[in-house]
Amino acid sequence: MRYGLLFLPYVLAALLQESPTTSYLVAWGGSFWILWLTLSGTVKPLPGGRSLARQLFRPVGLTQFMFAGYTALTSIFYVLDLQGYFYLSHDPFQVASTSELALAAEAQRYYVLAHAAFSAGVLALMSYRRSGEWQFRTGVSRPWFILYLAGGLFCGSLVVSWIPGLGQIQGRFTTLAFVASVLSLAVSIVQGRRTLIVANVGIYGVNLLQAFLSGWKSEVIVAFLLLAIFLYPWYKRTMTVLAPAVLLLLFAILPTYASIVRSMSWRGDVQAEKAAEVAFDRVLSDKTPMAEINWRFMTSRLSEIGMFTDYIEHVPEKRPYYGFQLVEHGAMGIVPRAVWPGKPNMERLAMERVYEAGVVEEYSAVSAKPKFVVDAYLSGGAFGVFLGGLLYGMLASLASRLAERWFGGYLLGSGLVYTALFKVFWLSNAFEFFFNTVFWSFMVMGALFVAGRMTGYLVRASQEKPVAA
Template sequence: MQTNHAPLERILVLYIPWALAALLSSDAQLSYLIAWLGSFLIFFLTLTGWVRPIPDDRSVAEQLMRPVFLVQIIFAGYMACTSIFYFLDVLGYQNFEKVGTTLVDQNRLEYTAQCQRYYCLGHAAFISGILIFMDYSTKSKYYMPKDKLANLLMMFAVASFPASLFFIKVPGLSQFSNQFSSLSFISGTLALAFAIPLKKIGNTLICLAFYFFNFYTALTSGFKEPIIISVLVLGVFLYPSYKKLVAGIFIPLLLLLFMFLPTYNRIFRQNAWSGDSSAEEATQLALDATLNNDSGDEDDSNWGFLVYRLSEIDMFIKFTRSTPKNIDFYGTKLLKQSGMAIVPRIFWPEKPSTEDLIMERVYDAGVVNRASSVSAKPAFIVDAYLTFGGVGVFVIMLIYGALAQIISVKAEKLFGGYILGTALVFSGLFQIMWRGLSFEFLINNVFWSYISMLLIHKILVAGHILKEV
């Protein structure tokens, strides 16, 4: 089993694309492309094990839920790679065709390149934190008998769901509902992936019911991420047992979702959120419009989605225009607000609204008008920038990657290895780290998810479900 540390000189190689892009910042177009392609280089160098060898306790297919793989691909991929359509739009492209009469806004192009450099720097720092602490060599003193694993996973799914409903009903503790709802989904999906190869008919039927219930909930949520994640996670869990089948079905399915979900979501929201239709009616209307290619607004559902909604760079640009030019860096203010957010409302009924605290910096930066009902919370890297510019991006993203990796290692030590530790508990309780939200939401969620992880461990040990080696 590998235990060697990542060589410093190889970690520093990850920062070459950012440094080169910064050196060539006078040519905004070239600088953007170097920074954007730099993230793909970072993916290649880290996922192939060049910077630090991939843990060899399991095959690659059997450890995809570890931070170096899935968390990096989702978090850094969404953050750093999706802005290419915005960049093309800045250059005057629409639907991948150059519009000859369009003049390039050089100022907008320069800000786009600047934000992409921050993305590249943030990606390098984030994966550096993961690689520095990526050591699974210490064996857990707990274990779970393999023949009982499938049933335990199903038990998690069954027990977590009513727990999520319970916390919704308790004033001041509703934040725990999301934790257990996510844990129920992950455990049910993982149990399904275990039951199918084992040909356990009863387990398979129960888990299928849970999976389709969760998928329907995602379909009627009005958001794209739950739908994509429900398909992605099942594919990842099934991949070790059915590599060719999963690659042949799930990759095209995910591509189709990215193509058709913009139209589906827009039609669903128009009908369900306006109160004109029930969720079931809105779902049917949205499916009909999507399947019949009747979007009613081609630009909004296709190119407009790729440019302004797939990526968050447009919002990032608005923040960099105002900070520090008009508004000073926030320093420790956002971290202090995050500390306030950690206190459950049941203990502090007059606690300021976390949503309102976050939206204040959105309004101050002019991202959204105060009279608007739109919610536009900044991404994690934006808050890192607002804290102290490029230095804030480097330091905070490094800590973020390190924290994700440390929690994953801790989970595997507490729960007897990868399956219960990372695949179930880390992926279930800390799924928020796949995307990265505003400081206040993320820090609060991670703090209490860690407490929940420790409590679940205690319960499993006390119940002799987890046994000591």
């Protein structure tokens, strides 16, 4: 009965589908209802009776926030745009047709259904009784150990990058090294280790600079977000005020900044450093139409509901559901090309349904691959979304449980290993790439556990020697 409460918004929104705006608002608000049910422990108590601050890196916390935020909650800007709004100003002559509003409401119902199914899957397997069964045995303090670990993983990524066919592993080592460096900074701040703080701030600054030079908005946001969440349990008031302020500032400048960097560095011959300098100058000037760029970003990039409506309009009216075809594509994606030289081009497979639905033109250079919820819908409608969301949540919970069991508990397990290896659960991906990423993340996690056991760094909790303070 309690799990049924998660699906109440979807049922109510479906009953109100004759009134698109009302149906949308019920479905959109339903995600807040689901967040409250899961985070308050109403459906299932949080593990160990611990506060939410000590659960954030588990799937019920950050993963759910990111998944729900990107799919279900940020769609409000797209719908406001359909209603004729530009920020707080309203133009009644710009209101979209009833059919467009109905499509947006239908897409939102699938989003809240996916959120409910995801939450049910997470809660169903949310058991951490064996958390910390294996611990790290080391003679150095925890922040130093994490910093050494970050350095070792970074060096490992450099070595692996020279071996053909191991790009997946190299990418995961790089992400693990980055998250470990942020964690080391947070722990050194909490413990007041001045030498470590200086060293880690230097590393963090280099990573942040690279994120700005890359032109990827997400890389910059993740760098700030991870540090804020790591520090939150010890500095709740400061992070509650500072983190939202910094994120709002980033969302205000990054769309304009990133678009300039990409146009100059990605598509031109300007060096990244020069492109970044020009981008900052334009952001600070009064000549750049930041309001229009940011609104366009919030309505068409921050959420993908606009593309989802194109798929809903196309399937199943003009084309039947894909059934297991996309699942088969995902299974093919798992096989390394070194093992299967004739493996189809996964990017091309994923883009075929994009072109078929008319989301983008085939001659366009834009990559607009569908995300997991869209592929679940294309596979089997509402039932596909329900089943896909349920398995999605269960996989996330399983990954977090194993990480905590094998790698010393919450902080190093969910905070480091799960967060770094399974970041794909935040925003998802097309089936062709999602299955591949999740499968090989499990493989890398298992290999790291075996390596830790063989080298003696991982021992059962009863054999652990106390870590230096």
